[in-house]
Amino acid sequence: MSIEHMKNTSFDKVDFQQWKDLTEQSLKGKPYETLLTKTFEGIELQPLYIGETPTNNASHIQQMKGESGWTIAQQTIAKDGATFIQQLRHSLERGNEAIVYDGMLKIDWTATDLDELSSYFSDYPVIFLNIDKSDPVLEAFDRVPHEVRSSVNGIVDCHDWTAPVGYDNLRTIGVDTWNIHHQGADAVTELAFTLAEASQLVTQSTSFEAFSNQFFVRFAVDTHFFMEIAKLRAFRLLWKAFSTAFEQTEVPEIPVMAVTSVRSYSKLDPYVNLLRAGNETFAAILGGADIITTHPHTVLTEPDASSIRYARNIQLVLKEETHVDKVIDPAGGSYFIEQLTNELVEKAWALFLQLEQEEDINQFIDRRLAGICQERQGEVAKGKKALIGTNAYAELTDTNFHDWEGIEAFQRLAIPFENMRKQFSVQQPKTVILTFGLLKEFKPRADFVTSYLFAGGVKTTWSPAFQRVEEAIEWMQHEQPEYIVVCAQDDQLHAVMDELLERIPANCLVDVAGKVDEPSAQRWKEKGLNGFLLNGQDKIAKLQSIYSAWKGVDDK
Structure with a gap:
């Protein structure tokens, strides 16, 4: 192809409907709407944005922001005033660009500490948050000479506090x-x-x-x-x-x-x-x-x-x-x-x-x-x-459950899982994933169960791969598990579950991995099955039910 021919060659314009039709083909029967994501804001995120170009807000935002860049404002964390000054100096020498103090730390300040703290005010922005009017740190502003107060800038978040005379560039309403x-x-x-x-x-x-x-x-x-x-x-x-x-x-x-x-x-x-x-x-x-x-x-x-150094270095x-x-x-x-x-x-x-x-x-x-x-x-x-490491891809590592008083976290999403892990860290059943069939057949479900239970802090071991119920019962009599989850392909599962439930020790709690037809599920529950572990299930509710059911069995 000559260069002139290439210059005059154009591609057919593809419209949204053509793209949508091709997408639905690749979805193999699923509707295009399955690609839409609804957010908590009530906004539907599209897989492709096409059509009229949205308003470009860049010029308006540039005018209101004024200049590029940002101030690195890493919080200084200490238990007393002297240590605060030491840590502040250390962070400013290593890239921090502001004096950040959170009143939740409840630091005791001496007159010497306040004098030294105030000496930084004219050189670095001041960011004081969650300050009570009784916090002695506010006295630092009184110690700054009047002739340099106009050069102090920053933010003080303190209800009903008025900055001393001369602080024209200090913001106190937010x-x-x-x-x-x-x-x-x-x-x-x-x-x-x-x-x-x-x-x-x-x-x-x-x-x-x-x-x-x-x-x-x-x-x-x-x-x-x-x-x-x-x-x-x-x-x-x-x-x-x-x-x-x-x-x-x-x-x-x-x-x-x-x-x-x-x-x-x-x-x-x-x-x-x-x-x-x-x-x-x-x-x-x-x-x-x-x-x-x-x-x-x-x-x-x-x-x-x-961890403080890592946080500062991110910026x-x-x-x-x-x-x-x-x-x-x-x-x-x-x-x-x-x-x-x-x-x-x-x-x-x-x-x-x-x-x-x-x-x-x-x-x-x-x-x-x-x-x-x-x-x-x-x-x-x-x-x-x-939440990686919490409800997905969790690992059974030692966990520090201590709550630091320097921060208020309210309704963190991980709290229910942390509480569950803390509960199982004190006491938990001896748990076995009971497998039937070939490894390639039960492994997906066994991996799913392992991950599921790890999210609650439950340690698991896998049994050998059994072919017959009699082998499994004999093995269980020797190992004496307190809680088992049966993992097998559907046909193998239906072949073993009735007999297994009839012969299983009475003090062993039994769940099944995967969904089965309603008649089978009802029949197995009548024979003593506790329930099922399913994808999309409320893990917290299920893990709590496992704990409660096991404790009920254990207390008999």
Whole structure:
């Protein structure tokens, strides 16, 4: 083919219907709709985005963000003031860019500690969170010389606290979504809640300008990567609409803080939390956060020097390796993210207007969160949402179940599995996967059962592969298991189960892996079968029933 012929050759344009027809062929009978994913925000994620190009919000977001990059704001963790100063100095020398203090640590401060702490205020942004008015750390602001107070900038989240004279660049009015996020809130609810809270706060201020000069927001960022990117971008567009509603011709810039969520964090395999932290941090960066805090992977049980360093280095590595700090809105122009951003803006604004009509906003939010939280927990319990190392690919390793007082986690998704693991770590039945047939026949079900029980902390062993019930009974009389799960192909299962249930020791609890026809299931249950282990089953409910049934047998 000549070069001229190649230049004049074009491909036939493929429309959406052709793509859909080809997709349904590859699905082998399943409808195209099975590829749609419905989110908690009420948004349907499409397998392919085609058609009219969504509004490109990049220029608007760039104007409101102002400049590229973000501030690395790693929390300093210590038990006393002197150690806090030492750790702060250490982190600032190694890449941290802010003074982050959380009042939940309840640190005792000496006058010397406060003097030294205040000496950093003019050089680094100050981020003080969850501060009570009685916290002595606030005295540090009184120790800063008047002539340098105007150079101090940052955020102090303390109800009814007024900064001393001279702190013109310190923000003290804000909305923090941490609590509602960890009670199950979706992105739409978080955005609408933020606007509703801002609406109440602005009415308490002398003017919109005075309010916006003091205002900040803080979002928890979860592992739903693209949704979290869109959430932060959507907020800036919503803030523009909010400002316009208050007749502002110029949209004031406000700092958008982001902190990695621990809603998906787990104590059961804490190193997976490192992956979650990296995912959430990168989403916050691409979403355009101005200030980012990455929680250590051991934050649930208490961070140590290593986990704190890993958390700080996540941001440092992303900044050095990706160069996204050179771009104001790195996600701008992406068809998928722009579409998500626009949908979040529309839904969040509609919910905000609804909240404005509610007599009791908190009561309305609580009802909404209760339903979402229950649905989230149900997805994890049934395996629809995978928490690696917790409800999927779990490992039976020693677990630290300690709760660190430095963080409030509320309704973490892993808590039911952690409680189950803790229960079985104290006492559990001697468990055997009883196999029949050839290895290649029962192995898929045996692997499934092993993974299923590991999620609850139940140790298992596999029996030899039996062909006859008599062999299995003889082996069991020697091993004396307290709980067995029978694994075999369907035809083999039906061939052995009736006889097995008639001859099995009375003090042994029996389950079957897999689904069978209703008549067989009913007949086996009448002969003493406890139940079935199934894919998509509520694991928490099933594991608890195993424990209760075993304890009932054990107590006889």
